[in-house]
Amino acid sequence: MVHSGTSPKVYNKLYHVEMEKVVVAMSGGVDSSVTAYLLMKKEMAVEGVFFILFDNPPNIELAKKTANFLGIKLHIEDLRDNFKKYVIEPFFDGYRRGITPNPCILCNSYIKFPTLKKIADKIGANYFSTGHYARVIKKNGNYFLLRGLDRNKDQSYFLYGINKLFLSQLILPLGELTKQEVKEIAKQSHIPSKIAEESVEICFLKNRKYYEMFKPATQGPIIEASTGRIIGQHRGIHLFTIGQRKRIGVSSQYPLYVVKIDPSKNAVYVDTKEKVFMKEFYVNELNWLVELEKHKLSCEVKIRYAMKPEKAVVKIVNEKAKVVFESPQFAPTPGQSAVFYSDDIVLGGGVITETVQDF
Structure with a gap:
């Protein structure tokens, strides 16, 4: 059992040492659960936090079960208002303006990491941690974010937007591991979350298509970029993203790709694949x-x-x-x-x- 406390270090009677305290973001999935487990193996005093980002969040009971299995305290943070303001609303507003937003980056930058920092300060933890596949190293007194060693799973791309000052407190245990190794650790350790589904990129859509949630929009022209010729009509620029090939709604002698979206003209430009490069x-x-x-x-x-x-x-x-x-x-x-x-x-x-x- 790892005991919680209010000081940055927790006294462990069994080993007669002080334990560094760390807060771990726990989603109920295998990555974050193994992260908590590995930090405990390093003799750190671990406390978890589950973020409620939208109604009926998946895996909350699994996160509780995993925390209980590990013997750690689990904080429940209701962040629905901020998540709506900083992630959901910009996501839909972006598509209305003809751009393609990345909600995971927004969430990490404005929601998850600032909240982890806040909770760490509140409970007196020197460190916080997530299950991202990336690394943090210290060199010549400076901290750097690095790609994860598992190139197929590296998630450093999603973390570029966090506060630089957070790096000195951030621990990313999975950056040295492969996904298969993490699954094996969960299996061998009998962690309950090993049966959890993998996280999906747009969690709040709950397997729905984003464009299914828009009201009917104003129609506009589909233009062949190389000729300027109008070759069709679209049902809303929110239905398109650069590089898209399917669901364009125009027949052609060659495959068409979306190459530009112009919200000022409510126009979608299409052309050959070559034009997308x-x-x-x-x-x-x-x-x-x-x-x-x-x-x-x-x-x-x-x-x-x-x-x-x-x-x-x-x-x-x-x-x-x-x-x-x-x-x-x-x-x-x-x-x-x-x-x-x-x-x-x-x-x-x-x-x-x-x-x-x-x-």
């Missing part, structure tokens, strides 16, 4: 996790979670950035995030605002 785009809402020595840097950039970083030059002007890839990349998408890397180190990132296209 772009080299240049602009980024704002920048967040840096390292100290920059210059305003122009050569690095690697990811513009979506499931891609490998590609070489690019980033030029920063007036808190905005222009990104130029070494070679064109598929579908840089306004509303999505561009994350900058130097080898494994996450330098920072921002939100794509517009792309440079030749039409």
Whole structure:
């Protein structure tokens, strides 16, 4: 049994040592549950927290069961109001404006990590932790966020937006492990959450399609980008995202892809797949996790979670950035995030605002 307390360290009578206290975000899933288990194995005093982000959250009972199994206290935090304000409303507003937002990044930046920090301070914990597949290291007195060793599961992309100051208190035990190793730990340790479903990217939709939740929208033109010719009508720009091929609603002699969305004209532009590849785009809402020595840097950039970083030059002007890839990349998408890397180190990132296209 791990005992809770109000001081940063907890006295363990069995081992006659003081234990560092850590708060773990627990969703009821296998990743966060194994995170708590591994920190306990390191003789840390663990307390969990479950975030209520929307009505009828899944796995809350499983999170309670896992906490009871591990013998740790579980805090329940009702964050529905803030989650609606900072995640759900911007998500739907983004689609109405013709962009494609990333709710997981918003949630980490504005909800989960600030709340973990708040709870850690409240209960006197020096550290907080999540089940993300990423790493934090200390080098020459500075803390850095790194990609997880399991490249198929690396989640550093979703964490670029957190407060840099949090890195000194953040512990990410799963960054050194593969997903299969985590599953095996859960199995061997008989952790209840091993039977939990994997987390879905847009949790609050509860397996519904986002566009099913919009009211009927104003129709507008579908335009062939290379010719400027109107070739159809759409039923709302919220139905489209850059790079989309299916559900366009226009027949053609060649496969059509969405290459641009113009909310000022309520227009959707389509063309060949070749037109979806772009080299240049602009980024704002920048967040840096390292100290920059210059305003122009050569690095690697990811513009979506499931891609490998590609070489690019980033030029920063007036808190905005222009990104130029070494070679064109598929579908840089306004509303999505561009994350900058130097080898494994996450330098920072921002939100794509517009792309440079030749039409």
